[in-house]
Amino acid sequence: MKVTLIKDLYRNTESFIDQKVQVSGWIRTIRDSKAFGFIELNDGSFFKSVQIVFDDKLENFKEIAKLPISSSIKVEGDFIYTPQAKQPFEIRATNIVIEGTSNVDYPLQKKRHTFEYLRTIAHLRPRTNTFSAVFRVRSIASYAIHKFFQDQGFVYVHSPIITGSDTEGAGEMFRVTTLDLNNLPKDENGNVDNSKDFFGRDTNLTVSGQLSAEAFALAFRNVYTFGPTFRAENSNTARHAAEFWMIEPEVAFAELPDIMDLAEKMVKYVISYVLEHAPEEMNFFNNFIEKGLLDRLNNALNAEFGRVTYTEAIELLQKSGEKFTYPVEWGADLQTEHERYLCEKVFKKPVFVTDYPKEIKAFYMRLNDDNKTVAATDLLVPGIGELVGGSQREEREEVLADKIKELGMNEADYWWYLELRKYGGTKHSGFGVGFERLIMYLTGMTNIRDVIPFPRTPGNAEF
Amino acid sequence: MKVTLIKDLYRNTESFIDQKVQVSGWIRTIRDSKAFGFIELNDGSFFKSVQIVFDDKLENFKEIAKLPISSSIKVEGDFIYTPQAKQPFEIRATNIVIEGTSNVDYPLQKKRHTFEYLRTIAHLRPRTNTFSAVFRVRSIASYAIHKFFQDQGFVYVHSPIITGSDTEGAGEMFRVTTLDLNNLPKDENGNVDNSKDFFGRDTNLTVSGQLSAEAFALAFRNVYTFGPTFRAENSNTARHAAEFWMIEPEVAFAELPDIMDLAEKMVKYVISYVLEHAPEEMNFFNNFIEKGLLDRLNNALNAEFGRVTYTEAIELLQKSGEKFTYPVEWGADLQTEHERYLCEKVFKKPVFVTDYPKEIKAFYMRLNDDNKTVAATDLLVPGIGELVGGSQREEREEVLADKIKELGMNEADYWWYLELRKYGGTKHSGFGVGFERLIMYLTGMTNIRDVIPFPRTPGNAEF
Numbered sequence: 001m002k003v004t005l006i007k008d009l010y011r012n013t014e015s016f017i018d019q020k021v022q023v024s025g026w027i028r029t030i031r032d033s034k035a036f037g038f039i040e041l042n043d044g045s046f047f048k049s050v051q052i053v054f055d056d057k058l059e060n061f062k063e064i065a066k067l068p069i070s071s072s073i074k075v076e077g078d079f080i081y082t083p084q085a086k087q088p089f090e091i092r093a094t095n096i097v098i099e100g101t102s103n104v105d106y107p108l109q110k111k112r113h114t115f116e117y118l119r120t121i122a123h124l125r126p127r128t129n130t131f132s133a134v135f136r137v138r139s140i141a142s143y144a145i146h147k148f149f150q151d152q153g154f155v156y157v158h159s160p161i162i163t164g165s166d167t168e169g170a171g172e173m174f175r176v177t178t179l180d181l182n183n184l185p186k187d188e189n190g191n192v193d194n195s196k197d198f199f200g201r202d203t204n205l206t207v208s209g210q211l212s213a214e215a216f217a218l219a220f221r222n223v224y225t226f227g228p229t230f231r232a233e234n235s236n237t238a239r240h241a242a243e244f245w246m247i248e249p250e251v252a253f254a255e256l257p258d259i260m261d262l263a264e265k266m267v268k269y270v271i272s273y274v275l276e277h278a279p280e281e282m283n284f285f286n287n288f289i290e291k292g293l294l295d296r297l298n299n300a301l302n303a304e305f306g307r308v309t310y311t312e313a314i315e316l317l318q319k320s321g322e323k324f325t326y327p328v329e330w331g332a333d334l335q336t337e338h339e340r341y342l343c344e345k346v347f348k349k350p351v352f353v354t355d356y357p358k359e360i361k362a363f364y365m366r367l368n369d370d371n372k373t374v375a376a377t378d379l380l381v382p383g384i385g386e387l388v389g390g391s392q393r394e395e396r397e398e399v400l401a402d403k404i405k406e407l408g409m410n411e412a413d414y415w416w417y418l419e420l421r422k423y424g425g426t427k428h429s430g431f432g433v434g435f436e437r438l439i440m441y442l443t444g445m446t447n448i449r450d451v452i453p454f455p456r457t458p459g460n461a462e463f
Numbered sequence: 464m465k466v467t468l469i470k471d472l473y474r475n476t477e478s479f480i481d482q483k484v485q486v487s488g489w490i491r492t493i494r495d496s497k498a499f500g501f502i503e504l505n506d507g508s509f510f511k512s513v514q515i516v517f518d519d520k521l522e523n524f525k526e527i528a529k530l531p532i533s534s535s536i537k538v539e540g541d542f543i544y545t546p547q548a549k550q551p552f553e554i555r556a557t558n559i560v561i562e563g564t565s566n567v568d569y570p571l572q573k574k575r576h577t578f579e580y581l582r583t584i585a586h587l588r589p590r591t592n593t594f595s596a597v598f599r600v601r602s603i604a605s606y607a608i609h610k611f612f613q614d615q616g617f618v619y620v621h622s623p624i625i626t627g628s629d630t631e632g633a634g635e636m637f638r639v640t641t642l643d644l645n646n647l648p649k650d651e652n653g654n655v656d657n658s659k660d661f662f663g664r665d666t667n668l669t670v671s672g673q674l675s676a677e678a679f680a681l682a683f684r685n686v687y688t689f690g691p692t693f694r695a696e697n698s699n700t701a702r703h704a705a706e707f708w709m710i711e712p713e714v715a716f717a718e719l720p721d722i723m724d725l726a727e728k729m730v731k732y733v734i735s736y737v738l739e740h741a742p743e744e745m746n747f748f749n750n751f752i753e754k755g756l757l758d759r760l761n762n763a764l765n766a767e768f769g770r771v772t773y774t775e776a777i778e779l780l781q782k783s784g785e786k787f788t789y790p791v792e793w794g795a796d797l798q799t800e801h802e803r804y805l806c807e808k809v810f811k812k813p814v815f816v817t818d819y820p821k822e823i824k825a826f827y828m829r830l831n832d833d834n835k836t837v838a839a840t841d842l843l844v845p846g847i848g849e850l851v852g853g854s855q856r857e858e859r860e861e862v863l864a865d866k867i868k869e870l871g872m873n874e875a876d877y878w879w880y881l882e883l884r885k886y887g888g889t890k891h892s893g894f895g896v897g898f899e900r901l902i903m904y905l906t907g908m909t910n911i912r913d914v915i916p917f918p919r920t921p922g923n924a925e926f
Contacts, residue, residue, distance in 0.1 A: 026681075099890060123879040132682065142609075153468070156606065164924045219589035253466070427563075
């Protein structure tokens with residue numbers, strides 16, 4: 001008999017009425033009295049479980065009744081439709097085969113566990129309701145991102161992970177090496193001889209795929225990356241991880257407002273897609289993780305995102321009368337408290353801030369005609385702060401070359417990036433989205449460690 | 464006026480007849496005589512270009528006529544339907560705006576360039592026909608992979624890139640570190656003190672996401688990874704790169720034949736999807752890269768993949784009378800020459816070889832009842848050799864623990880992997896596909912450096 005997924009039982013319930021079915025999965029709960037018992041069986045295909053009723057007509061009744069939770073079994077039985085009951089259907093078992101027995105010291109016994117504790121058993125936590133919901137939504141949101149861009153003809157670019165360049169011209173990076181640290185080759189000055197390393201030079205883990213994406217945008221017009229990026233910052237906060245995924249679309253012939261439109265469309269698309277494809281999980285988050293989550297998401301979905309310049313935003317914050325920990329003054333970067341105040345209290349919806357002072361933004365952002373600001377934007381969203389950061393790129397070869405010199409960056413490292421301007425340099429713009437922040441925004445989860453399968457943070461590379 | 468993509472002009476030609484259109488893109492070729500000229504304009508949205516006709520009614524006619532190729536322009540004009548001509552339509556320009564001028568030393572002048580040379584200008588090569596086709600197919604095939612698995616409810620898992628464990632128990636790995644190599648902290652014995660490193664231990668770049676995927680399969684049943692993996696092998700061949708992408712599905716309650724079915728379905732799905740969504744590119748490959756490519760792919764599509772045990776395969780090779788460079792004997796691994804002979808000469812289609820000697824396969828593969836072989840499979844395909852490698856996983860805790868001990872691996876590193884067996888260990892199976900090999904199989908490209916945007920190989924981490 002063919003195995004049926006529990007998802008299908010829920011999605012096509014009526015087609016199973018009075019049918020024989022076979023399911024397999026893991027025991028979430030089990031209870032029994034003398035002659036019969038109940039099993040809540042989850043098969044991983046669906047957020048909800050199915051109730052199995054079994055009785056002592058089964059020859060292995062006693063063995064089944066004693067199974068520790070998380071044991072896996074295969075069940076044949078009759079699908080019983082129970083529209084009046086709490087559970088819309090159940091399976092009356094006619095045969096149960098034990099696939100794998102668990103143990104009584106199984107760590108996920110039926111009680112509340114803290115997220116901190118569950119991080120220490122990251123190999124088992126996807127079996128809990130919360131993490132089952134988080135990681136299914138993560139998967140569905142990933143696919144929504146791909147679908148959004150592919151449906152519009154964007155080309156997906158696998159930008160390199162190991163790199164010799166430092167995109168942002170700042171930020172701590174991880175060194176990648178095959179040198180034997182206990183026996184390093186040295187040059188004549190006694191320094192490490194990087195030319196002996198695997199790539200004949202020193203290399204690092206990428207902090208962004210943007211520069212690569214730009215090269216491809218000037219060939220394919222519309223491209224995006226979606227891959228892992230790295231920061232070796234020693235910051236132990238709920239918002240930072242050493243390894244995280246980024247989405248970086250890049251669009252030729254696009255100016256700043258064009259990619260703001262694109263970002264708004266993308267965020268709304270992912271919200272809709274997840275609400276449609278993971279309704280059970282999203283209701284769970286709304287009930288147990290963040291009351292009001294669905295209102296917050298629907299509000300974003302139905303709003304036209306706000307747009308305000310950095311200069312106007314500074315004025316709004318200064319006039320607000322609000323006491324902030326960090327000072328508000330033109331020229332200083334916005335802190336999370338400012339960002340959240342703007343979108344949560346002033347606009348009450350996601351808002352794009354544009355045209356930041358050039359000093360606080362990256363070298364590749366296009367200088368505005370005022371010579372003071374750059375064509376950059378951050379999208380601020382309630383509950384999170386910055387979700388998207390983008391800009392129009394400096395396409396003028398000389399302006400870019402001057403900037404690289406001015407900042408004391410190594411011009412030779414950027415020969416090919418400058419050549420993109422030399423040979424048909426075209427207006428182009430793009431943005432980056434921290435995928436984990438997007439998942440936190442979608443689920444209400446508040447610690448980045450709880451939206452990554454096996455998180456990497458200072459002092460932690462377990463599993 | 465709204466900008467139209469050239470892709471739309473080709474896909475919905477009739478809706479543009481006698482319309483005014485606006486396009487923007489890069490000049491591929493340009494030629495002019497006294498009073499008029501022709502531009503082949505590519506906008507990156509489509510493999511083909513569109514012909515722009517311009518004449519001296521344009522006030523900037525002379526300036527346009529002198530533009531170096533790869534300059535970018537914006538064109539307004541009349542869409543002229545020419546069904547009898549070689550090109551089905553053209554645009555008669557009424558206005559041309561120069562977006563970005565290129566230079567006469569543009570390296571991609573209209574002549575043949577070797578792939579070797581084009582690797583040195585990897586930032587520009589996607590503008591050539593070959594690499595435009597390769598990287599668009601790479602993008603489309605990526606999406607086909609996601610769609611294939613998501614449509615069946617598989618959960619996409621982002622397995623970690625930085626890891627403390629070595630999945631295969633073999634293979635050179637890249638060290639990831641934030642230690643200052645010129646000033647390393649030492650322990651009391653004079654060795655590098657790894658506890659001072661970012662993660663409080665030594666860490667490496669992952670060689671496979673499989674172990675993580677197994678943890679998730681035992682929660683979600685059907686999962687897959689699709690991400691970068693790394694090998695620090697100093698092999699300068701056309702088939703090896705230090706950084707490449709892998710797809711690793713993992714299925715709970717599945718035995719070996721189940722995942723062979725899945726692999727066959729997946730390969731066929733990706734072939735069909737690419738043939739349907741990139742017909743121009745696939746015809747280009749068939750005409751200019753590998754004559755007979757489409758026949759080879761259609762043959763795979765229509766065949767039932769062969770299935771043969773390793774033991775039978777050895778017999779077939781021994782009886783073949785063929786002279787091989789490497790000896791054929793039971794117990795030795797199959798070499799590419801053997802693999803290609805089997806699928807190209809014996810079966811004339813893709814073939815699964817199963818049940819390999821345990822000594823030549825990884826520790827996690829399930830021991831067969833003969834105690835000599837493991838439930839492993841490789842899918843061999845014409846032109847490539849091994850495309851997919853999979854196995855049923857050893858779900859028996861004790862058998863697995865014994866194997867880890869026998870191989871002298873560090874048991875402590877595998878505590879959580881063993882716990883997956885302790886707590887409801889369930890039959891499960893999975894496979895891995897080297898994504899670049901799949902792209903080579905789909906396109907006929909023969910060097911892995913030519914199917915990766917910015918390849919990383921020994922001595923090379925440029926761009």
